[in-house]
Amino acid sequence: MKEIIALREVRSFFVGGDLVRLSGLPIREIPTIPGAPLRCADPNGTYAVGQLYVQQYLQANPTASYPVHLWHGGGLTGACWETTPDGRPGWLDVFLRRGFDTYLTDAPERGRASWAPYPTINAEAPWHRTLEMAWWMFRFGPEGGYDPDPAKWRTYPDLKFPVEAAETFLKQFVARWGSRTSDAWAISAYAELLDQSDPGVVVAHSQGGLYALDLAARHPDRLLGLVLVEPVAPRDEQFNYAALNSTPILIVTGDNLTSRPALEAFCLRARAAGSAVKWLDLPQLGVTGNSHMLMMDTNNLAIAIQVLKWMEENISVIASR
């Protein structure tokens, strides 16, 4: 691991999205400067919707021969790959210190990618996840395990999520829209990003895994491999498993996995179609207590090292270029 992250450039850009024009809406007046008159705000006009926000870290002396993309899951942003909620380095730090050119994204409708006005453009209302729901969905503990009084928190045995920082973690939750709205925008924008970058490895979490698999099935030439962290498995009967043949896939999952049946079904089908999916099932390796947010767990760096080892063995030679 490099002690210094030496970068040629830190940059950002937007890809994908559409221009949408609204008309016939009433004008609003909004307060923007205390003490000044209300501002006349005309909502009629042109909006950009569905775009992807991309931060790009370009190494001064890359020691990896391909880039890595970090894709977050539902209700979160690229911030989930940066520092952990309790202040330790996240996986962005790992990939930067290992010399990878790294792309960190906010998917459409989240974070710096912005979100489309509703109900005027996006008919559906957004959904904000509560900490109560995250507690069991992200498997910190059982349903009802969060309480405003930390003394009453109930967590799973050996929990490796830094649960003392759970309320800090909540600060990075963002609104999400349902799959009918967001998925097409996200997949289209991610396809555009992959088209304009060198083929690389996508490291995708949760909902991001669903997008990554969709793209691997449709644009396998744009991807050298997939690392799917606690992914959502495709449920679509039309999913083209055979197209995954050429893409090495690593799945990494934590403890108390509720989506195990869906992931097992996915692996069966993918392997039957000829794909060499490798599943790093942490509890089966004796590593207990990892949550859905395993890139933030206390052993996040040890897991990252396992991922890097798989990449070294399965992607292509990581060498100076």
Add this chain to the structure above:
Amino acid sequence: MKEIIALREVRSFFVGGDLVRLSGLPIREIPTIPGAPLRCADPNGTYAVGQLYVQQYLQANPTASYPVHLWHGGGLTGACWETTPDGRPGWLDVFLRRGFDTYLTDAPERGRASWAPYPTINAEAPWHRTLEMAWWMFRFGPEGGYDPDPAKWRTYPDLKFPVEAAETFLKQFVARWGSRTSDAWAISAYAELLDQSDPGVVVAHSQGGLYALDLAARHPDRLLGLVLVEPVAPRDEQFNYAALNSTPILIVTGDNLTSRPALEAFCLRARAAGSAVKWLDLPQLGVTGNSHMLMMDTNNLAIAIQVLKWMEENISVIASR
């Protein structure tokens, strides 16, 4: 300017905000995975609102003796300081290559800082700016100057905003809420950020300038200086001008400035109270055509160099530490 940006660490964190708990709301069902049953989404529970998102770039070998904070304006995020809409380096790049530890923020309710559910927590509806409104508010050209057909675009003479990328710039617009909602959260969170960092210089754009002046008046010991790019001037009669005495202030403005009377009134009052406000009025120096987004304009690096010169002369010695 350094050819390589050598960093000790790239990290991010959240500061400020409150926990808010909702109850008594009906449960919704939302589609999250195509082909899977709808997800039961319970909106009752705990939310984090009003927090600030902070990216921190720590130099391996800082050549500046204090950090720089980059604060965006209304309806935008920290992305506005990164790459320009036409792909050139922004001011983040300048400060990183000059060796400053740099903080890049998304203010509460914008970008990765997330936004509070409305109308359940935030009673007011958000406002999304159209490109039609931005066109004259950001002074690319006169009101009505934007048209879906680029051949019909009307811009100001010598316009230095890279207007061919105006629709790309639109992709970074995010929703904003009125001042009654957002300002208290933003000022409180920024105060917390300044409290926990070394005293530095805040470079603030537009609405960010209003926040920066408020903090300079209330916590002058936390700031070494202010660079106000096209700032909003305080309108509050109670504003404590005398407290600005100890803080060097540079104002930078572009061409066709509609807020000139408010800024002139601010300077008069601040100077009468003993503050040495310096106003870099670009058209008066013969530099015409700069827009409200002058950190993205084609001469953005030349302006940044003027700002750095003022910092060298007015803040404290920039030397190796």
